[in-house]
Amino acid sequence: GQNIDQPTEMTATEGAIVQINCTYQTSGFNGLFWYQQHAGEAPTFLSYNVLDGLEEKGRFSSFLSRSKGYSYLLLKELQMKDSASYLCAVRDSNYQLIWGAGTKLIIKP
Amino acid sequence: NAGVTQTPKFRVLKTGQSMTLLCAQDMNHEYMYWYRQDPGMGLRLIHYSVGEGTTAKGEVPDGYNVSRLKKQNFLLGLESAAPSQTSVYFCASSLAGEGSGELFFGEGSRLTVL
Numbered sequence: 310g311q312n313i314d315q316p317t318e319m320t321a322t323e324g325a326i327v328q329i330n331c332t333y334q335t336s337g338f339n340g341l342f343w344y345q346q347h348a349g350e351a352p353t354f355l356s357y358n359v360l361d362g363l364e365e366k367g368r369f370s371s372f373l374s375r376s377k378g379y380s381y382l383l384l385k386e387l388q389m390k391d392s393a394s395y396l397c398a399v400r401d402s403n404y405q406l407i408w409g410a411g412t413k414l415i416i417k418p
Numbered sequence: 419n420a421g422v423t424q425t426p427k428f429r430v431l432k433t434g435q436s437m438t439l440l441c442a443q444d445m446n447h448e449y450m451y452w453y454r455q456d457p458g459m460g461l462r463l464i465h466y467s468v469g470e471g472t473t474a475k476g477e478v479p480d481g482y483n484v485s486r487l488k489k490q491n492f493l494l495g496l497e498s499a500a501p502s503q504t505s506v507y508f509c510a511s512s513l514a515g516e517g518s519g520e521l522f523f524g525e526g527s528r529l530t531v532l
Binding site for chain 1: 422458459460461462463508520521522523524525526
């Protein structure tokens with residue numbers, strides 16, 4: 310079967326750095342997406358990785374290792390507004406998206 | 419700049435009642451999707467459309483029907499609601515296929531079936 314694993318919840322301090330991990334087992338791999346979802350709101354696109362390595366976009370970076378079936382989202386200089394759920398999704402060999410359950414990130418002052 | 423708009427935002431139904439959720443997008447996207455989001459689970463695709471007049475089943479289509487009569491609108495219908503259909507429903511659209519690029523989501527419709 311296809312599976313995406315993410316921690317259910319994480320807590321971090323304002324101004325700090327946090328890493329949210331995502332491991333996957335899917336039928337093929339054609340890219341990995343990260344979305345941010347604030348409580349009661351729509352998911353919004355954050356990043357896309359298809360090749361191994363780190364993609365940096367401002368305070369957010371996303372890393373991919375295809376051989377390990379592993380990705381992480383790195384958030385730097387955390388702000389209170391970063392409190393949200395972070396969804397990992399993998400595009401399989403049929404170009405269908407398989408979604409993780411999301412990681413709820415709580416930022417404390 | 420509306421993007422993707424869903425109506426209604428909230429609805430309470432009794433078991434056996436029917437209803438329709440409306441999704442409208444103003445980005446001229448070909449692809450539209452209906453997902454449901456349940457606690458502790460990833461988004462699950464119900465139905466999708468690759469263009470006006472087309473629909474296809476996703477991962478969890480049973481109990482739902484859809485129509486795409488106009489390119490900008492994608493309707494999700496529940497003919498006979500069941501408590502298992504209590505969920506938050508998200509509509510999304512994209513320029514290319516689901517796994518090909520960024521999805522743009524609506525704000526969600528929270529449905530409770532009693």
